Amino acid sequence: MDKTKQIQSLFREAVVYHTQGLFDEARQKYMEVLGLIRGFRGLRNRDHRVGMITKKLNEVANDTRRFENPAAAPVMTETQQTVVRESLFAAADKKTDAHAFDVAVALLGFGQFERALEAFYELLERGALRVQAAKNIIRCHLSAASLERAVSEYEKWRDTGLFEPGEIEKIRVFLEAILRKKRATGELSRVAAGPGAVPEGVDETASLDIISILIRFHDGPQKGIDFSFDVASQTDDMVSIIVPGEEDGLLNYVEVGHRLEDVQFFSPLAVLRSAGVLCSKTRINSGPREGSYSLVLRILET
Structure with missing residues (x-):
């Protein structure tokens, strides 16, 4: 693979990791891209690209800090979601099985079931x-x-x-x-x-396979209400659920970075009760679940 294609492939991987809330992995991939760009003297617009990747690294750092302060975390804008979708759908160069798996999970998170x-x-x-x-x-x-x-x-x-x-x-x-x-x-x-x-x-x-979750609130406007969903996809400690658009009681209450203190994760062998944090919240704009939202949660250690 030539250097230009390698840069493009690594950049797409970084975008996938970033949108899935895998900030350490995203930072590592962006740093690899930055190193390749800086060492590629014949690359057109090299300084511009260095600035773009530096900006991406700053965004990852800011998102990491927001997860340490959940109340400050915003929802991804529609523009940002569109950029991520385009990056994913263009990812024809799947170098590894793990990368292909991550892209498939991300597509599922956007409601692109057939893809x-x-x-x-x-x-x-x-x-x-x-x-x-x-x-x-x-x-x-x-x-x-x-x-x-x-x-x-x-x-x-x-x-x-x-x-x-x-x-x-x-x-x-x-x-x-x-x-x-x-x-x-x-x-x-x-x-x-x-x-x-x-x-x-x-x-x-x-015991590692989460098939469904139950979210329970003990305070706030949703106190005493349980929300139960099947898991749409899972990657290690990250689970994705599809929430119908009419569940506005939940959707209007939680934002990216929101810490959910009481979540039950159901597996074939056991029920894990733990906290979770909302890593992404994306509206599905096409397909059979159009109008629903894809929510990605990270399971936190108790």
Whole structure:
């Protein structure tokens, strides 16, 4: 890859990390871009680009400080959201599986379910993140209100042998937990045990998969009100939820940087009760969930 394309690719990664609230990662990528630009003597408008990246680094630093002082945090403007969307949709050069996964999660956060599905489907054939990609495909279908499609997807994977027995069992445990939460009838059939299979009903990573959350307020105008949502996507300790536009009681109350003191995170094996902080709040402007909002929360350690 030539230096110009490398700069563009790293810049897109930085934008993804920044909009997902991953400030340390964003800062690191912007610094890599800055180093490449400064060392590229033949680059056109080099001084202008140095100034632009320096400005981005200042924005990351300011956002980091705002999270230390949540009351001062503003909502992303529509202009900023448009810039981020354009950067994501132009990211054709996905150098790593992790980068492709981050782009897919960001697309899902913007309500671009079909684009996100395409990106996750590509990852099914590409190694280490294939199980997480499968789980997010299931989440995509649920976000589009298609439980039947999620079950059909699992059955196709089970019957075609796309996944190893241990991998498909992890996906089954994950989906079955969602079905129980939604009080859906029936059970998902298993594949025969084989090399690498997980013992029946056990997934050592399941406790890390958040399938839904419940937000509870103990003071303010929303005191005594619970808000429950399915998780649309997850990356480590970051979860994305889709909030209908008519839930103005919640949407008008929380802003980016708002610390939520009482959040229950439901996984297939346990319920984690912790605090969370709102990292982004984005209106979905197209697709089946148009008018809803994508909220990204970071789970805070208790």
